[in-house]
Amino acid sequence: MSRKSTLYIPKPTARPGEEPDFSYLDMSPAGSVARPASDARARDLDYLSSGMVRVLDEHGDAHGDWDPKLSTADLKAALRLVTLTRVFDERMHRMQRQGRISFYMQSLGEEAISIGQGMALSDGDMLFPSYRNQGLYIMRGLSLVDMMCQCLSNTRDMCKGRQMPIMYHYAKGNIFSISGNLATQYPHAVGWAMASALKGEKHIAASWVGDGSTAEADFHHALTFAAVYQAPVILNVVNNQWAISTFQGTAGGERRPFAARGLGFGIPGIRIDGNDFLAIYSATAWAAERARSGHGPTLIEHVTYRGGPHSTSDDPTRYRPKDEWSSFPLGDPLARLKQHLIKRGDWSEDEHAALEKELSDYVVTSWREALTYGTMNEGPQLPVDEMFDDVYEEPGEHLEKQRAEMKALEA
Amino acid sequence: MTQMNMIQAINSAMDVMLEKDPMVVILGQDVGYFGGVFRCTDGLQKKYGDHRVIDAPISEGGIVGSAIGIGVNGMRPVAEIQFADYIYPGLDQIVSELARLRYRSAGDFTSPVTIRTPCGGGIRGGQTHSQSPEGIFTHISGIKTVMPSNPYDAKGLLISAIESNDPVLFFEPKRIYNGPFDGDPDQPSVSWASHPKGEVPEGYYTVPMGKADVVKEGTDLTIVTYGTIVHVAIAAAEMAGVNAEVVDVRTLAPLDVDTLTKSVDKTGRCLIAHEATRYSGFGAELSATIQEHCFWNLEAPIHRVAGWDTPYPHAFEWQYFPGKKRVCAAIRTLMEVK
Numbered sequence: 001m002s003r004k005s006t007l008y009i010p011k012p013t014a015r016p017g018e019e020p021d022f023s024y025l026d027m028s029p030a031g032s033v034a035r036p037a038s039d040a041r042a043r044d045l046d047y048l049s050s051g052m053v054r055v056l057d058e059h060g061d062a063h064g065d066w067d068p069k070l071s072t073a074d075l076k077a078a079l080r081l082v083t084l085t086r087v088f089d090e091r092m093h094r095m096q097r098q099g100r101i102s103f104y105m106q107s108l109g110e111e112a113i114s115i116g117q118g119m120a121l122s123d124g125d126m127l128f129p130s131y132r133n134q135g136l137y138i139m140r141g142l143s144l145v146d147m148m149c150q151c152l153s154n155t156r157d158m159c160k161g162r163q164m165p166i167m168y169h170y171a172k173g174n175i176f177s178i179s180g181n182l183a184t185q186y187p188h189a190v191g192w193a194m195a196s197a198l199k200g201e202k203h204i205a206a207s208w209v210g211d212g213s214t215a216e217a218d219f220h221h222a223l224t225f226a227a228v229y230q231a232p233v234i235l236n237v238v239n240n241q242w243a244i245s246t247f248q249g250t251a252g253g254e255r256r257p258f259a260a261r262g263l264g265f266g267i268p269g270i271r272i273d274g275n276d277f278l279a280i281y282s283a284t285a286w287a288a289e290r291a292r293s294g295h296g297p298t299l300i301e302h303v304t305y306r307g308g309p310h311s312t313s314d315d316p317t318r319y320r321p322k323d324e325w326s327s328f329p330l331g332d333p334l335a336r337l338k339q340h341l342i343k344r345g346d347w348s349e350d351e352h353a354a355l356e357k358e359l360s361d362y363v364v365t366s367w368r369e370a371l372t373y374g375t376m377n378e379g380p381q382l383p384v385d386e387m388f389d390d391v392y393e394e395p396g397e398h399l400e401k402q403r404a405e406m407k408a409l410e411a
Numbered sequence: 412m413t414q415m416n417m418i419q420a421i422n423s424a425m426d427v428m429l430e431k432d433p434m435v436v437i438l439g440q441d442v443g444y445f446g447g448v449f450r451c452t453d454g455l456q457k458k459y460g461d462h463r464v465i466d467a468p469i470s471e472g473g474i475v476g477s478a479i480g481i482g483v484n485g486m487r488p489v490a491e492i493q494f495a496d497y498i499y500p501g502l503d504q505i506v507s508e509l510a511r512l513r514y515r516s517a518g519d520f521t522s523p524v525t526i527r528t529p530c531g532g533g534i535r536g537g538q539t540h541s542q543s544p545e546g547i548f549t550h551i552s553g554i555k556t557v558m559p560s561n562p563y564d565a566k567g568l569l570i571s572a573i574e575s576n577d578p579v580l581f582f583e584p585k586r587i588y589n590g591p592f593d594g595d596p597d598q599p600s601v602s603w604a605s606h607p608k609g610e611v612p613e614g615y616y617t618v619p620m621g622k623a624d625v626v627k628e629g630t631d632l633t634i635v636t637y638g639t640i641v642h643v644a645i646a647a648a649e650m651a652g653v654n655a656e657v658v659d660v661r662t663l664a665p666l667d668v669d670t671l672t673k674s675v676d677k678t679g680r681c682l683i684a685h686e687a688t689r690y691s692g693f694g695a696e697l698s699a700t701i702q703e704h705c706f707w708n709l710e711a712p713i714h715r716v717a718g719w720d721t722p723y724p725h726a727f728e729w730q731y732f733p734g735k736k737r738v739c740a741a742i743r744t745l746m747e748v749k
Binding site: 126128158159160162163167169171176177179180181184186187188189190191192193194195196198199205217218221222224225228389390391392393396397398 | 436462467468470472473475476477478479480481482483484485486488500503504507508512513514515516517518519520521552553555575576577621665666668
């Protein structure tokens with residue numbers, strides 16, 4: 001008998017032209033996963049990483065002890081923010097297609113994560129987002145005009161033209177600066193949380209990566225430090241099934257859920273329905289309470305689907321079925337939240353249409369205002385010599401020399 | 412004033428800063444209870460507690476990454492990377508995050524991390540305990556790079572580094588931790604006790620970053636160097652029988668161009684010496700800068716002596732190390748140009 005080793009190359013269940021197939025996705029019925037006490041021992045929480053915490057069922061009804069029982073006002077505020085994120089994204093995606101901005105990344109299909117988590121956390125908690133968390137900035141009150149100006153690299157750009165579009169930051173709102181290098185923010189969040197605990201403050205940190213970025217060393221560095229020092233931090237994996245063209249199996253998602261990566265570190269891992277606003281809010285509130293009361297970090301895997309391309313530079317029809325999102329068993333987070341509110345008798349399709357119109361007008365008005373601060377090619381421009389600022393606290397002799405050299409050439 | 416070797420001086424700098432600023436924390440492998448493999452943090456955890464001097468997992472990326480977050484939250488972390496050779500898993504955090512955070516956020520976020528790391532050979536460390544990677548870091552905008560050559564400078568520069576709001580890479584040439592070294596391993600070792608720069612104030616003082624030091628005045632040629640090779644250069648000049656001016660660069664970035672060029676303008680000849688590999692080494696930057704400024708005063712081409720462009724071989728450490736003989740030969744070559 002001949003024996004030889006074989007190499008397994010992960011392959012997604014469907015490619016372009018094939019029927020979408022999500023049979024690999026394990027789901028638990030809404031309300032079926034028990035909610036433990038927030039100070040439960042990590043070793044007793046393994047079940048949270050293999051099940052799926054869900055509150056909303058397919059009819060829009062809330063079930064079980066993870067139901068955060070939010071007020072109607074909160075739910076309406078949430079729907080407004082989720083919808084605003086989507087409308088904003090649609091507009092900005094279109095602006096890129098028209099050549100008005102150089103690049104854009106939508107959060108289509110994942111909006112409820114940023115909004116739900118943002119709402120469950122306190123204002124003083126520090127957020128270390130990935131590039132698909134624009135909802136956090138919107139939720140914390142960064143104006144759309146400011147976000148648009150960043151994308152335009154214009155005179156009101158908070159980054160002074162130094163970053164690609166969407167790499168916002170919001171110091172006043174306690175949201176960190178977005179990096180183009182993946183998962184680097186994860187250990188920053190842990191370090192920030194360590195410092196918060198060292199100083200005896202009550203604030204916690206939270207950070208986000210995608211399923212693909214769990215393969216980065218920084219993911220593991222962060223989990224190690226978070227576990228070793230029991231840092232008050234919430235580490236999130238947004239499993240949207242796709243990392244540009246590679247499906248979640250290429251990052252190792254076929255063997256165990258990403259939430260289970262916490263277990264080896266002694267960090268509770270919770271796998272949740274990432275398109276269920278109530279589950280997102282509730283799991284985050286649980287983890288925040290755990291962290292804030294000195295019981296350490298939590299890893300949350302949000303199972304969701306990247307509804308749009310990775311970025312405006314990407315064409316997903318080349319590697320996945322065109323209609324895959326519409327077959328995704330966890331649906332659309334916006335539609336589900338809306339359905340829930342309607343089911344409660346607190347909302348209607350007419351009200352929603354009016355909301356969409358209002359938000360769309362707001363986005364258009366904001367865009368017009370943003371343009372008055374300049375575009376890449378027209379209107380007021382950033383002073384080019386400021387490119388030498390902020391490399392160091394003081395530019396120093398050699399940068400001043402280069403600034404003078406450049407200014408002489410520009411004159 | 413008291414006698415200190417470089418380890419004690421570095422320890423004293425951290426002691427002073429831990430005392431002075433409650434936001435200073437030390438983080439690194441073996442730095443806590445044990446006091447560091449080179450003893451640089453000896454006694455500090457006992458004095459300040461395990462929340463100020465923190466033993467870290469063996470994870471350079473995690474040490475640098477978490478230190479950045481600690482710094483963003485208003486503290487002033489001093490991270491130790493046990494050997495400069497081990498710094499590479501933290502390189503992305505240094506290059507892409509630490510160095511660029513201020514710039515990319517237009518000054519809204521900063522993290523004043525100091526990274527201390529022992530570098531250089533001469534301790535039989537082979538290719539993974541002997542490297543001098545300072546040139547990798549001088550190439551990165553947004554961080555400052557420092558390498559002292561004696562206890563007095565080490566303490567004063569480290570305090571400046573910790574107080575700086577810019578991130579600093581602080582390289583400690585470990586061959587001279589215990590005493591100056593003239594590059595001849597067959598001679599008995601010398602302690603810092605007999606060296607004027609082994610006299611170190613016990614309290615707070617600073618040596619400013621960005622200032623070179625003319626450690627020996629002379630007229631025949633200028634030797635521009637830093638770290639261990641400062642001491643080798645002085646001995647080699649004596650061996651060659653020339654009256655060399657020796658300039659200790661001390662801060663590689665930002666560079667004190669004035670002090671360097673003034674000296675070379677005066678002597679007309681320049682030898683650049685460092686332990687790091689030669690090709691694309693920091694000596695290339697020094698050479699180009701000095702040439703741009705001093706071309707019309709140069710009487711000979713600028714000459715470089717450096718580590719060979721190989722990994723640091725365990726068995727041939729002293730053939731690799733740019734010792735007294737090699738620096739002396741370079742001086743003679745340079746002086747022969749008429």
